[in-house]
Amino acid sequence: MSFKTDSNMHLAKACVVPICEGKKFNLVHKFPADTQRSSEWQNAIQQKEPILKLQDKTHDAIRKRYFVCARHFGINSYKNIESRSLNLTAIPHLNLTNLDEYSKSKAYQLEQSQQTENSPKKAMPTILNKLAATSIKSESIIKPIKRTFDEMHETIMPISNVKSTQNINTSSHNSNERVKICRANLDYELKSNDQKIEAVNECEIKDEPKGKILALLEVNPAQYKKLLSVINSNSNVVVIDNIENDLNTLDDNEIEITVNENEIKIDKFWLRDHCRCGSCFDFSTNQRSLNILNIPDNVSIKCFELKDNKLNVIWDDDHESTYDTDFLLKNQYENLSEAKSNKILWTKEYMSIPSNVCRVSMRDYMSDPDISRKVLKGLCLNGFAFIEGVQATQQNTEFVIRQLFPIHKTLFGEMWTFSDEKKDHMDTAYTNYYLGPHNDNTYFNDASGLQILHCIMNQCTGGENFLIDGFQVAEKIKTGYPDTYERLTKTVVPAEYMEKDYHHKYYAPIINLDPITNEVVQIRFNLYDRAPLNTLPRNQIRQFYKDLKILISELENSENRISFKLEPGTVLIFDNWRVLHGRHAYDGKRTMTGCYVQRSEYMSVLRVNGFIK
């Protein structure tokens, strides 16, 4: 069902056949649902040259986004003269490389019929004749309707002389019968809108309505509500609206609207499910109160209108919904799936430019909200940031972090302070050994989103830290070793952390993609915490180790890492889902304090501050 905004009722669609040069037409056809026939169409229209936009598109994507206009189909391709619906065997065969057969096309026939339609002697379209014969005088269908509602009421009441042979329950229709209920625009000049008449002319009402036909009208929701009382009190009255001739561009499950020049198609069930009226949604809790089971599978719309950036809908059960068009636009799948993050993938070279490194002073961070936002921006873009001038204690480190984030308590505690002497846990971190590039918590279902490190005592040689942009490395693997990349996004690698009273275990791929955007959303890499590899069939094991070596080599590539010695006073915050970290071996005294922040909390802070949606 395709609706129009304002006066333009049908949304013309571009024809994909090259000769049409993307021109838009009212009568276009989707590629067939049958894949074989869809391929036949594609072969027919690409006979001279492949149409690039169709290449490597899925069958559904082609059906959803590309159309073939009536210039490429002859009259015999259609079910009958009036019909705009194709035969099941129709294949585009006219005007594919030039327009020398235009006169044989359906488009030409429509043009001709429209020209005669505009002439005063135009015969009443057959459907209107049929309707008129069974119900009310045809001229009352097409004469200009400039009426107040009362006049309309008047029109409805005298209708009683029409012999009604069958009640048509106005609320039980489904659109397949193509008898749509009650959309009458009292201010509508039907006669002046050939398209409407033509639309009626094109419709195929399988069984003519036996009820009293009010008129070929179209109401907006407010008028419909008024009409409802009349219709309900006159139970035999059925209003045939000016049937929207389905141009095969939309399923019955969808409606199509234009918002800010964007044509968006919305599934009706989805739309009903997202009703934000007081009985469906509780704004005090931001939670739904609507029970999905109460939405019928064939939920349908009686009438709706786009007005003042709102979509007002009356459903077939007379439930009323209003939607902000921004909400509808923002929640289109395409908006999410095509959204690109604003991250800056970096290398050693990029970060060698001091201005590219997010570094703020504690004083500014505490006094200027813009500076704490600068830290969030640095984390969002680069995955790490430094706060300098922090008193070198665990307490002050905690105080600084709590200005922005809640702290994630794990088996290591909330704040943790460790060294090779203070061994609260049996882990390589609690030694003075070299620690290769890794992410923490790969053994947790939900690895911490942020890790904070503050070296509060550094009387040692060595002990430098280094950071690597895991997203940059993943991108390099994707470019240089696409098969390895593909496998590393799918091969689940088990990790575990074991000590007295604890045995955490989890497995997931090393490179994790966002299921919607397909962008890398997390790197889970930690060779130390790898559990026995029992998640791969034997015939895939060797390939995995080859892939792992490719990744490790890239991670060890000094071009991909920045190194620095964390001095007391400088707090490092980094995204543990993106940035790998490590430490060189050291000799002497070195104490590190820090904490974790849960991923959800981190994302929430970014969202509340407008850095992500």
Ligand SMILES: C[N+](C)(C)CCCC[C@H](N)C(=O)O
């Ligand atoms: C000392 N601190 C608590 C920060 C880290 C402990 C690390 C434990 C584990 N090897 C991992 O990488 O997750």
Ligand SMILES: O=C(O)CCC(=O)C(=O)O
């Ligand atoms: O000691 C350090 O500098 C870092 C230790 C580490 O990598 C960790 O705790 O995960």
